[in-house]
Amino acid sequence: MTDLTIRSATAGEEDAVVALWQACGLVVAYNDPIADFRFAKNSPCSDILAGLDPAGEIKASVMVGYDGHRGWLYYVAVDPDVRHNGFGRQIIDAAEDWLRQRGVAKAQLMVRDTNTAVVSFYERLGFEVSPRVVMAKWLDERG
Numbered sequence: 001m002t003d004l005t006i007r008s009a010t011a012g013e014e015d016a017v018v019a020l021w022q023a024c025g026l027v028v029a030y031n032d033p034i035a036d037f038r039f040a041k042n043s044p045c046s047d048i049l050a051g052l053d054p055a056g057e058i059k060a061s062v063m064v065g066y067d068g069h070r071g072w073l074y075y076v077a078v079d080p081d082v083r084h085n086g087f088g089r090q091i092i093d094a095a096e097d098w099l100r101q102r103g104v105a106k107a108q109l110m111v112r113d114t115n116t117a118v119v120s121f122y123e124r125l126g127f128e129v130s131p132r133v134v135m136a137k138w139l140d141e142r143g
């Protein structure tokens, strides 16, 4: 199995990371992925990790952050051409380490109800479905 080199994505990798998110079907009309990338990169409690193959190509990414209580994962992505090689597990492990290093005890994530097939992936990695009602409200012009 190839080991990815996983590190904080640089500003110059913005286009490559966003292209990966798009290739993975993670970009929806109501989110601006460039703004999401920059907001996470420029906030003290979040980051975007990139996983690079030995050729230096970005094959995986995750947005990770914490809100003062729990850790959250977003934009979990592995290049469709190289799935089932353990890259998803490696990028999630790196995000968990990132949170642990900052004293965060629990990682959480949300799965869209159009994407429930991915639940089995997270279960293989030790996540459990945690029944909650998630409520949300836009605080900007999208509201």
Ligand SMILES: CC(C)(COP(=O)(O)OP(=O)(O)OC[C@H]1O[C@@H](n2cnc3c(N)ncnc32)[C@H](O)[C@@H]1OP(=O)(O)O)[C@@H](O)C(=O)NCCC(=O)NCCS
Pocket (backbone or CB within 6 Å): 024, 025, 026, 075, 076, 077, 078, 079, 082, 083, 084, 085, 086, 087, 088, 089, 090, 109, 110, 111, 112, 115, 117, 118, 120, 121, 122, 124, 125
């Ligand atoms: C989900 C995703 C990140 C998995 O990446 P991957 O590199 O293929 O995953 P891995 O190879 O590391 O697989 C890890 C484990 O999960 C299992 N697995 C991977 N994809 C799976 C799936 N779709 N269903 C069930 N199990 C899955 C693997 O068999 C493996 O199990 P094992 O280690 O016990 O053998 C990738 O399919 C992806 O980018 N999907 C599109 C984006 C997406 O939906 N992201 C999540 C948003 S919530």
